[in-house]
Amino acid sequence: MRKLLFGVIAALTVASPVAAQQVGEVGVDWLGNDIVVEAIKDPEVEGVTCHVSYFDRGVIDRLQKGNWFENPSDTAISCQQTGPIKIGDIALGEGGEEIFKQGISLIWKEQVVNRIYDKANDTLIYLAHSRQVQDGSAKMSMTTVPLFNQTVVWEKGKPQ
Numbered sequence: 001m002r003k004l005l006f007g008v009i010a011a012l013t014v015a016s017p018v019a020a021q022q023v024g025e026v027g028v029d030w031l032g033n034d035i036v037v038e039a040i041k042d043p044e045v046e047g048v049t050c051h052v053s054y055f056d057r058g059v060i061d062r063l064q065k066g067n068w069f070e071n072p073s074d075t076a077i078s079c080q081q082t083g084p085i086k087i088g089d090i091a092l093g094e095g096g097e098e099i100f101k102q103g104i105s106l107i108w109k110e111q112v113v114n115r116i117y118d119k120a121n122d123t124l125i126y127l128a129h130s131r132q133v134q135d136g137s138a139k140m141s142m143t144t145v146p147l148f149n150q151t152v153v154w155e156k157g158k159p160q
Contacts, residue, residue, distance in 0.1 A: 018043045018100050020052065028055075031064070040100050042115060042126075044090045047083035048145055050126055052076070052100075054111060075111055076141045077128035085145075086153040092117055096125070119159055122147045 024037035033055065040050045053076045091097035096116030116125040124147065129140040152158075 020100065020102065023051070025056075040113060042079075042099055044088040044099070045085065045115070045124065046088075047081055047085040048079055048124065049082040050077055050079040050100075050113060050143070052111070052113065052128055074139050075128045075130065077113065077126055077143050079124070079126045079143045079145050081145060081150070084153070085147065085150060086155065088155050090115065090117060092119070092159055096127075099126075101131075117159070118144075 018040055020038035020040050022036060023039045026035045026037075027033070028035055035053055036056045037051055037053045040052060042048045042050065055074050094116070096114045098112055099115050100113040101110045110131045112129055112131050114127045114129075116127065117123075118125055124145040125142060126144070127140060127142050
């Protein structure tokens with residue numbers, strides 16, 4: 001039932017720039033609560049894979065605590081080089097760009113991954129957080145992929 005509910009949620013939210021592939025699910029209690037681990041490929045940076053984890057509330061937990069239609073904002077991320085790095089057309093501004101999002105509530109709450117290029121340190125930064133219409137959460141997780149001393153192909157040339 002939980003997978004069906006979040007399938008509906010995913011269909012109601014705007015499509016993500018990339019799709020996540022579930023690679024793990026760990027049960028954490030007898031209420032059916034799980035930690036889900038998904039792999040996300042950066043659509044503009046070949047050779048980088050991010051693994052994101054989040055808490056998926058079970059049906060019993062939803063019945064006991066109410067708030068039926070949303071998961072907690074907690075998320076964790078780790079991105080690593082998983083092949084030769086080839087960088088396409090990426091945003092170079094301070095805000096970076098959103099590379100992934102998925103609904104974690106029926107309508108308004110999303111889990112998001114943004115990529116930011118730190119030119120001064122030649123590093124890709126990946127920031128996972130939740131986004132809501134109001135009462136935004138300060139819960140976030142960050143990881144970096146250093147490009148220094150790596151063989152990196154920039155499709156449009158390395159920014160100067």
